[in-house]
Amino acid sequence: MRDAYIVTSVRTPGCRRGKGAFKDTRPEDLLTHIMNAAVEKTSNLEKGNVDDIMIGCSFPEAEQGLNIGRLANQIAGFPISVSGATVNRFCSSGLEAISLAALRVMAGWSDITIGGGVESMTFVPMGGNLPRPHPEHARVQADLYASMGITAENVANRYDVSREDQDEFAYQSHMKAVNAQKEGLFTEIVPTPAAKYVLQENGTYQKETFLQDFDDGVRPTTTVEGLAKLRPVFAANGSVTAGNSSQTTDGAAAAVIMSEDMVTKLGVKPIAKLKCYTTVGCEPDEMGVGPAVAIPKVLELAGLSTQDIGLWEINEAFASQALYSVRKIGIEDQMDNININGGAIALGHPLGCTGAKLCATLLANMQRFGVKYGVESMCIGGGMGAAAVFELCD
Numbered sequence: 328m329r330d331a332y333i334v335t336s337v338r339t340p341g342c343r344r345g346k347g348a349f350k351d352t353r354p355e356d357l358l359t360h361i362m363n364a365a366v367e368k369t370s371n372l373e374k375g376n377v378d379d380i381m382i383g384c385s386f387p388e389a390e391q392g393l394n395i396g397r398l399a400n401q402i403a404g405f406p407i408s409v410s411g412a413t414v415n416r417f418c419s420s421g422l423e424a425i426s427l428a429a430l431r432v433m434a435g436w437s438d439i440t441i442g443g444g445v446e447s448m449t450f451v452p453m454g455g456n457l458p459r460p461h462p463e464h465a466r467v468q469a470d471l472y473a474s475m476g477i478t479a480e481n482v483a484n485r486y487d488v489s490r491e492d493q494d495e496f497a498y499q500s501h502m503k504a505v506n507a508q509k510e511g512l513f514t515e516i517v518p519t520p521a522a523k524y525v526l527q528e529n530g531t532y533q534k535e536t537f538l539q540d541f542d543d544g545v546r547p548t549t550t551v552e553g554l555a556k557l558r559p560v561f562a563a564n565g566s567v568t569a570g571n572s573s574q575t576t577d578g579a580a581a582a583v584i585m586s587e588d589m590v591t592k593l594g595v596k597p598i599a600k601l602k603c604y605t606t607v608g609c610e611p612d613e614m615g616v617g618p619a620v621a622i623p624k625v626l627e628l629a630g631l632s633t634q635d636i637g638l639w640e641i642n643e644a645f646a647s648q649a650l651y652s653v654r655k656i657g658i659e660d661q662m663d664n665i666n667i668n669g670g671a672i673a674l675g676h677p678l679g680c681t682g683a684k685l686c687a688t689l690l691a692n693m694q695r696f697g698v699k700y701g702v703e704s705m706c707i708g709g710g711m712g713a714a715a716v717f718e719l720c721d
């Protein structure tokens with residue numbers, strides 16, 4: 328198989344569901360903006376040279392429904408000939424989309440593709456607008472439809488992840504993000520137009536836009552004591568709170584992928600190769616253990632060990648499952664290399680976008696530190712894990 332090179336990987340800021348900067352911005356507009364930005368940042372790339380666009384979305388309905396992978400490419404001004412699809416593997420959708428786009432290149436079926444993700448959790452709530460579990464199967468395997476928060480409680484209880492450890496992990500997520508914002512380390516963010524509706528003197532509302540250039544869920548005032556005071560949200564005597572859960576967020580991200588021939592032809596400097604990607608199933612009622620099973624599998628595929636990995640992006644769906652996964656894989660001694668700019672507890676988890684968002688963050692950090700191998704991983708609702716290995720180009 329050929330190699331697939333990621334030549335550009337960018338994201339919008341992540342903004343709080345219903346309260347943040349993107350609460351009035353349609354998902355197509357977030358996605359359109361970031362796809363255009365990805366093309367503009369890639370030297371000599373013409374939109375018409377892109378063969379196909381794969382876009383992850385966890386709840387592809389209403390404003391982000393129909394086929395947003397195709398609709399957004401047309402809104403963004405790609406020629407009619409550029410096809411587009413929507414990909415759903417819940418929380419790994421964005422990474423799945425990048426992998427599918429990369430596989431097209433690896434198979435020799437395409438020379439240039441885009442993979443990305445989008446989720447407006449403001450416009451389409453988690454679970455969708457009209458969830459309709461299968462009536463008979465839901466009685467047989469109710470856990471398949473379990474609340475994600477309950478699965479996080481199960482992981483905490485079964486694997487002894489204490490409330491104190493979860494809160495400490497959440498605190499560190501915010502502090503790392505605060506520091507990264509202060510130091511200007513989120514170089515993968517593209518300032519993004521956000522809509523707002525302003526009341527006019529005549530009583531009507533006019534749409535205006537402003538530029539949003541930072542993740543607005545980060546809380547610099549977070550303290551361990553403050554986190555300890557929050558009440559559990561999913562179980563009466565539980566340990567999972569609003570403070571140690573990922574935030575619900577709006578955002579989009581996109582990556583441009585090319586074959587070696589095209590890299591040479593366009594004179595582009597690639598960032599990294601997608602070396603391996605895998606997924607694996609686990610019990611739905613403890614879906615948070617996903618990274619603990621997906622990471623060993625992807626490392627074996629890649630012929631690498633945990634010691635070869637210089638940077639990790641392990642999605643913080645919940646502190647309980649992220650911490651459990653880190654412990655289970657045996658990388659607790661590498662905490663300084665895990666989610667170095669903070670994770671979804673501070674920066675948000677825009678479901679279908681997250682896989683592409685974490686790719687942009689990981690690649691930016693791998694470039695900054697000259698790290699050869701980086702791993703991205705996440706748990707997935709319904710009981711799965713996904714993981715990918717990226718290899719930095721010289």
Ligand SMILES: CC(C)(COP(=O)(O)OP(=O)(O)OC[C@H]1O[C@@H](n2cnc3c(N)ncnc32)[C@H](O)[C@@H]1OP(=O)(O)O)[C@@H](O)C(=O)NCCC(=O)NCCS
Nearest residue numbers: 475476546549553554560568569570572573574575644708
């Ligand atoms: C847990 C959850 C229900 C909380 O929702 P929410 O109430 O809208 O959460 P918020 O972020 O608005 O926080 C609520 C309150 O908790 C407190 N809080 C949250 N984070 C805090 C922190 N770091 N420090 C102190 N207080 C904090 C604040 O009082 C906050 O209210 P405010 O925003 O008015 O200040 C929601 O974030 C959630 O469902 N997360 C998980 C998402 C998920 O399952 N994703 C898929 C994973 S597989």
